[in-house]
Amino acid sequence: MKKVASLLLVAVAGGAISLGAYTLFLAPERIEIVTENQEMPVFQTSNTPVFSPVPGTEDSNFITAAEKTVNAVVHVKNVTVYRGPTSFTEYIFGYEREQKAQIGTGSGVIISPDGYIVTNNHVIARATEINVTLNNNKTYNAEVVGTDPSSDIALIKIDAEEKLPYLAFGDSDNVRVGEWVLAVGNPFNLTSTVTAGIVSAKARALGRNNQTFLQTDAAVNPGNSGGALVNTNGDLIGINTAITSQTGSYVGYSFAVPSNNAKKVVEDIMEYGNVLKGILGINSPRLDTPYARQNGFNQIDGVYVDGVEEDSGADDANIQRGDIIRKVDDIRVRRFADLVGYVSTKRPGDQVEVSIDRDGEELIIPVTLKERQRLNVPVLGLEVKNLTEEEKEKYNVEKGVKITGVPEDYREYDLQDKVIITVNGEDVGNIQDARNLFGQLSRYRKNSFTVVDKNGARERIIFQ
Known part of the structure; x- marks a missing residue:
């Protein structure tokens, strides 16, 4: 027993000598800065989660922007009523029955406490009934205030009992490439979905009427259309509109109508009833x-x-x-x-x-x-322009549009420089009238328009 104790005492003494020698001769010098009246620091424990800073913003996470946004983004259901035959027998005897079918869902953004909502035109196009579901699961019927198909923006409204949460428009001109953004919407009918990404590009042209978009890599899928693209302050900087995909689902990039463009469309609809460009x-x-x-x-x-x-x-x-x-x-x-x-x-x-x-x-x-004084009308692709006062006097007409360009398929009709005054019996006052009326033409029935030549002679053109 004494032998074991002796060995233990020798081991402890040897360790102490070795540690002292290392500290004295081999250990690196420790530098400590001491200030006058220095006190021992006290470390406090906080229940607040720690996040990596988000570049370009004082806020260190996306939570504030997400909480601010989800309650202002709604689920939009587009319902239409079909009238027509459902069988060959009904087709032969002319019987029609009414069928109610939901044909589309998307998202929308509340932009005022009294229930104005901005969404995509393609979300509510051809709808006979529009249902809007808020984040608190309350559902309302909505009415269309106005649309602008060229920008794919529509304004709808609901009448709620209480003031609604809404988003303020941000300035999309000041958005920077690389800035963090959130996309909020209802993809695949999954309500209140938030995804994050950065602005990948600005003024991205997709071949749509010379319209430009914000490009982002925040995940956007079918159902996100009409939803919000916000910055980390929760400001609305875009309306999510499109994706580039060969599968129909998100593959890396999505596109949003810039908020300045959407805001201008909304203001025009509310003030003038249509969009002034x-x-x-x-x-x-x-x-x-x-x-x-x-x-x-x-x-x-x-x-x-x-x-x-x-x-x-x-x-x-x-x-x-x-x-x-x-x-x-x-x-x-x-x-x-x-x-x-x-x-x-x-x-x-x-x-x-x-x-x-x-x-x-x-x-x-x-x-x-x-x-705009000229444009290409749908279906036929004719280029037309508004008439000047001199041209009205020359052609002896009070209104109409002058044909300035004719596609190859319609050159046989000798339409160049003639004035269109009616389409299917409807008067044409300007190029906007021409665009709307030609857009209603059907390739499955005969259509007609009336033209006037330089000598004042009128001619009715019929085509199918």
């Missing part, structure tokens, strides 16, 4: 064409003016072919999509300052925007 009136070549590559337009840092529309704001301001547009107001433009995206937020009569490079000289030209 101001245009600059210039043409610029597509940069992916051989024409653009051969002339070096695809290497220009700005928008090359390849043509100026007659009687447009650009025409009045003497903007010329060959000018290169660098800025509009304070917005830098490098592509035609940048220009269109900004001008889309303006109305006819608004003035913008256009900074151009003309043969190396920098000019700032004020331009008053005007309504």
Whole structure:
């Protein structure tokens, strides 16, 4: 027993000697900063979760934005009533029965406490009944206030008993690429779904009426259409609208109508009953064409003016072919999509300052925007323009639209430079009337329109 105790005492003594020698000769010098009256720090435990900081924002997480947003995003159900035969027998004897079918669901964003809701036009198109379900599961019938198919924005309204939570429009012009965003909606009928991503690109053109979109990698799926894209402050910066997909589901990118464009559409609908669109009136070549590559337009840092529309704001301001547009107001433009995206937020009569490079000289030209004076009508694809007062007198008409371009398929009708005054018996006053009436044509029945030539002779064209 004494032998074991002796061995233990020797081991302890040896360890102490070794530790003392290491501390004295081998251990690195410890530097300690001591201030006067230094006290021992006290570490407190908090129940608040710790998150990694979100770049570009004082808020350290997405919780505030999500909580603010989910109650203002609604589930929209589009219901339609079909009337028609359900069997061959009914078709033969002309019997029709009514069938009620739900044909679409999507999302919407409450933008005022009294129940105005912005959504996508394609979510509520052709609906005979619209149902809106709030995040608290209350359901209301909604009425359509107005729509703008070209921007895919619609305004609907519900009458609720209480004031509703809503989102304020943010400034989409100030959105930065790389900024964190949340997409909130109802994909696959899963209510109040929040996904996160960043802004991948701005002013992304998808070939839709020269419209531009915010591009994000926040996951968006069928059912998200019409939902909110918000920044980390919970400000509405876009209305989720489209995805690029070969499967019908999200594969990496989604697109939203910028909030400034959606806000302008909503304000126009509420104030004027329709959407007033101001245009600059210039043409610029597509940069992916051989024409653009051969002339070096695809290497220009700005928008090359390849043509100026007659009687447009650009025409009045003497903007010329060959000018290169660098800025509009304070917005830098490098592509035609940048220009269109900004001008889309303006109305006819608004003035913008256009900074151009003309043969190396920098000019700032004020331009008053005007309504579009020409467009291609649906179905037939004719290019038409509004009549000037001189043309009305020349053709001896009070209203109508002049045909300025005819597709190859309809050249046999000799329509160039004639004036359309009716479509299927309905008067045509301007290009907007022409677009609406031609958009209602059916390829399954005969259609007609009346034209007037330079000599005042009238002719009725029938086609199918």
